[in-house]
Amino acid sequence: MRDQLAGPSLPRKFILYFPIGCAGGKELCSTVEGIMCDRLGGVTSYPARGTFKMEGGRRVSDDLQVLECFCENSEWPEQQPFLITLAELIGWILDQESVACALDGRMQVIPSAGPPEWKVEGENASGISEQALTRLVMKSIGGEKIP
DSSP: OOSSOSSOOOOEEEEEEEEOSSTTHHHHHHHHHHHHHHHHSOOEEEEEEEEEEOTTSOEEEEEEEEEEEEEOGGGHHHHHHHHHHHHHHHHHHTTOSEEEEEETTEEEEEEOOOOGGGOOOSSOGGGOOHHHHHHHHHHHTTOOOOO
16 A cells, blocks of 8 residues: 555645526636636536525525636745636626635635726626636736736
């Protein structure tokens, strides 16, 4: 029996709880999966249902797609602002109040944000391409290069 697993270990785990129950959610999720795969070398995606309490104790449930990715500690300072900004824009595009994420098992609720001048044209903003969404994120965090 082996004491260690073969291959490299990627210590940072980022999870994005993607809201697919809203209009355009499934299409945008596919775009985000591609972006996360390209930036981090892979993404694991699976369906889930999330239930949480609102103020006043009322329970609300959402259909979600869980997107998990991993990276090296040395890569995290570059990836973190990109992924957090991506979560902000996902919420903004899908007209959500916030998007839930987790880093290394710690939950964070990311408020939606997107400058009005970047409003995606057309009725179905979820149809935005990987390249266009990546450009929005890079512009928002002040990045000059588009991967």
